[in-house]
Amino acid sequence: MNPQKKLREWYLLNKRELPFRNKKQAYPIWISEVMLQQTRVAAMLPLFENFLKRFPNPETLAKSSEEEVLSYWKGLGYYSRARNIRKAAIQLVDQYNGSFPKNLELVLKLPGIGNYTARAVLSIAYDLPLAVLDGNVKRVLSRYFGYTVNILGPKADLDLQKMADDFLNREYPGDHNQAVMELGAMLCLPESPKCLLCPLTEGCFSRIHGKTKEIPVREKNQKQIRLTGEIWVIQKEDLYLLIKEPKTRFLKGMFHLPYGFLGDLPNEEYEPSELFLFLRKHWKLTPSIGTVKHTITHHKLEYSVPHLKLSHIQELETQLRSLTIEFKWVELEQLETEFPSSLARKVKKILLY
Ligand code: SF4
Structure with a gap:
């Protein structure tokens, strides 16, 4: 019996009973895959069931308000996923009659849907021959085929996707993808696989x-990136401006003080936003009240802190609206709760000094 067949037989006998695998329907499979991206199955299940009860199809989701969708996402975190799910549901209803198109390129154009999710939905719901690649699949394939290139390196994803495509059971792609993921979750564990x-x-x-300890090879080789920039405190009487920019490199999805980087930047993802350039142009003489240092993963950031006190805010608010940037004014006491990052604490310390 070939390995793909053995794998599928093992899967059919041993798979966990999960509600989103009961029916081959794209919508619940999509929602479950997005929820599972940062959450364990046991924690996600009750939230998934609740979500599906309220939003049983793309139509109900598309008609709902963002606030309501976010309220059903409580406990899952990373709220940009919920916003994208709603936006994608609107597109599904507007462009595809509420169904998932059976085409990888089209599905990849939907907001928030990446290669893994698109392939998972299309293979499991429609049996399209598309192999998935997630952390579990990478571990199983690199061990099975003896792949010894660093799986955190730039080449690995291409190599492993090719391996996954070649290894796919084209007769049962949905079962096969789930079987490899299940094998990675149940038997081919990172420590002590149950061979x-x-x-x-x-x-x-x-x-x-005897190489299960060495493979997969995981070598962290990320160079430290040093960035300098500014984080702006903009004050109107006793209130401070917080914004939520959709395209920032850091602090995505949360309200924060406006910031940007200056000087030589490693690539365009660190480039300053239009708002940041606007602030620097219009209020270029704003004095800095100090410097804060901050580390995010391998980034070492150093910001000076311009403090701008405004008596007229109309021009600024007009600019924020024209850039479709969400904003709010908060009291100093609320700064750390509304902007939940240690950066807020560091800036507040300078303000109170
Ligand atoms: S569990 Fe063992 S035998 Fe199975 S794929 Fe992983 S390393 Fe290989």
């Missing part, structure tokens, strides 16, 4: 050569 129980044990390179 004796594994349906792929016979042909597995890492099991045969």
Whole structure:
């Protein structure tokens, strides 16, 4: 029996009973895949069921307000996913009659849907021959085929996607994708894989050569990136401006003080926003009241803190609206709760000094 067949048989006998796998329907599969991106199955299940009860199809989701969708997303975090789900549902209703198009390129154009989600939905719901690649699949394939290139490096995703495509069971792509992911979650564990129980044990390179500890190779090689910039405190009487910009590199999806980077930037993702350039142009003489240092993953950030006191805010608010930037004015005491980052605390310390 070929390995794909063994894998599927093992899956059909051992799969966990999960409500989103009961029916081959694109909508619940899509919602479950997005919810599972940052949340474990057990924590996600009650929220998933609640969500589907209120929004049983793309039509109900498309008709609902953003606030209501966000309220059903409580407990899952990363709220930009919920906003994108609603936007994508609106497009599904407007352009595709409420159904998922059976085409990878078209699905990838929907807001918030990346390669993994698109392939998972299309293969599981419609049995399109598209192999998925997530962390579990990468581990299983690199061990099974003895792939020893760093899986965190730039080449690995292309190599492993090709491997996944070649390994796909084209007769049952949906079952196959779920089987590889399930194998990674249940048996081919990062530490101590249960090779004796594994349906792929016979042909597995890492099991045969005793290399399950070394493979997959994970070498963190991220160079530190140093950035300097400004984080603006804009004050109107006793209130301070917080904004939510859709395209910022950091602090996405939360209200924050306006910021931007200056000087030589590593690439365009760090380029200053239009709002930041507007502030620097219109109020270029604004004095800085100090400097804050902040670290985000491998980024070392250093901001000077211009403090702008405005008596007339109309021009600024007009600009914010024309850039479709959400904004609000908050009291100093609320700064850290409304802008939940240690950056808020650091800036507040300077303001109170
Ligand atoms: S035999 Fe072991 S290492 Fe190989 S795929 Fe199965 S669980 Fe993973």
